[in-house]
Amino acid sequence: MARVLVVDDEESVCQMLRDLLEAEGYEVVTALEPTKALALLEQLEVNAALVDIRMPEMDGLTFFKLLKERGYAFPVVIMTAYGSTDTAIEAMKLGAFDYVLKPFNIEELLLTLKRAVEVEALAQEARALKKELAGGAPAEELLGRSPAMIEVFKEIGKFADTDYTVLIMGETGTGKELVAGALHRNSRRRQGPFVRINCAAIPENLLESELFGYEKGAFTGATSRKLGKFELAEGGTLFLDEIGEFPLTMQPKLLRVLQEKEFERVGGTKTVRVDVRIIAATNQDLERMVKEGSFREDLYYRLNVVTIRVPPLRERKEDISLLAEHFLRQAASRLGKPVQGFSSEALAILHSYDWPGNVRELRNVCERAVVLAQGMLVLPEDLPLTLREHRELGLEEGELAFKLRSGQTLAEILQDVERTVILKALQEHNFNRTRTAQALGISRRTLHLKLKEYGLGEGKAGE
Incomplete structure (x- = not known):
């Protein structure tokens, strides 16, 4: 027994x-x-x-x-x-x-x-x-208490104190950067630097020098030596966000650093050795990209030693109240407002929404609600129309359907429509920004700006 x-x-x-x-x-x-x-x-x-x-x-x-x-x-x-x-x-x-x-x-x-x-x-x-x-002779806080998030916490606990390369998978806004930060803070490298780089936000012709640095005279304007992210992260962790956007032409150079722990600065001949742990994150299907030839198979396997999947908010709705109250307290403290919580009706609206922008979108909604709230509670009217009436505004059988709301200006209507179209396109293209921009007939930079405008762009609470 x-x-x-x-x-x-x-x-x-x-x-x-x-x-x-x-x-x-x-x-x-x-x-x-x-x-x-x-x-x-x-x-x-x-x-x-x-x-x-x-x-x-x-x-x-x-x-x-x-x-x-x-x-x-x-x-x-x-x-x-x-x-x-x-x-x-x-x-x-x-x-x-x-x-x-x-x-x-x-x-x-x-x-x-x-x-x-x-x-x-x-x-x-x-x-x-x-x-x-033998003959007789072992930061920003990542919040959640849903089963899905408890599994993420367990994975962080298992692999934080190793030097394994970790690939964090998840949709835009789920908190992948927070997971990376938690891995670093709980590792033996916690006293070292935690250096971030967004592979999608830097033009391809500048990405190499950002990562590996350059020597004086390497190109016009290089008036002195500059250290890259790898050297700045020495003894710590380098977080490669949006690794799915890493240029195919530069992937062999990244692979070499992962394998050999060495590289040369742009314009230099001296080999630089580094001791850095790599954590990467993506909202894209890298296996599919490998099959399509847009991502190297050997690099994928080097990055995918350990995988942590961060669930979308629609799969962890038990955490919505916890997260919303946390973001509300932060915003109220920062703005000096006496807002203390959500009305039951407002909370019900938050729970009924699918949150295509995930935790980042929820945070932006909560901060906006605190700004608009007139009393101690956030009321339904303090929430965006897209949440209150999202069933009235959508894409149905390929046609746009919406209702003219009392007191809503034309500009507000068009913003609602544009936001809905962009979110729908993102979902249809598995949140691949390049394909989404192509489908919408806009540049990738324009899409990036639109996502930021509607509270879905880069931010601390996101990837």
Whole structure:
């Protein structure tokens, strides 16, 4: 019979878990304080532990660290009622078996514990075999508590403290840059620089010198040596945003740096060696681009050592209230306004919308709402018409349909129409900006400006 240790300062939680787990055939020992749990462990062995994060005497992570320092190797499942990004990442980084939220999903909790006990049984066998063979001789905050985001936190925790190249996948505005920042902050390179470069925002003829730097006299106007992003990121992390837009002609040079950790500055002959971790992000389907010949297969595999997919907001609607309240508090504090929350009607509108611009769009909507709010609550009329009446304005069978709204100017109507057309085109072309611009008959730069104008362009809360 497997023995499970439960450590939680709430007696009711300990009793509930004891009843639940004993009914499943486990032997259960409980402790209301970490020090009492340590005393118990000196007298008996356990196969797994469920440990609460927030306890008055000693928090769960500190207790977990003590367990590791004292040589205990059984799986530890962290429990908490608080969906803190840092807590989730730190717990997984320290080696926690899993991370579960209160109130518990009973089936999920039992499945997690079952896997933990099975893993411990295998580990015991491996330790016994080894002993036998040896003859007796281990920023901006990324928010969310939805299951989809908890999985992202777990992935960050697993791979943050490695030097693996990470490819972050996700639609525009999902927060890919925040994931990259979290990977850096929780890595052994955290004391080094975190350098960003947007591969789509820099013209192709300037991208090489931005990445690799140049020597004095390399071209007209190069009056002195300039260090590139790779050298500036020495000892830290280089984040290549929108890697799907990286020019095909320059991809061999990037591949060489990834493989050899060396390059030459533009106009130079001296080889420069660098120690940099690479994190890349894209909203494009790189596998499809490889098949089409617009992205090198060898570079793709070099970048795709570890993949983290950031879910779109429509797949994590449980997080809308959490994110909206966070953005509202930030904006209200910055603007000095007494806005404290959303009315139930306004919140319902936020939840009913599909958010094609994802978290970035939600943030812009919340900031605009704080500006317009007249009282302590954001009301429906403080939200954009595209949210309140998005079903009345759309593309139906290839034709544009909309209603003239009371008090709306022609300019406002045209802006609504243009925004809707652009978003529809983005969705149809899988958020590939080059193809979207071609389909709309505008330049890629014009599209970039339009996305910024409608709150969907580059920003801190986005990729």
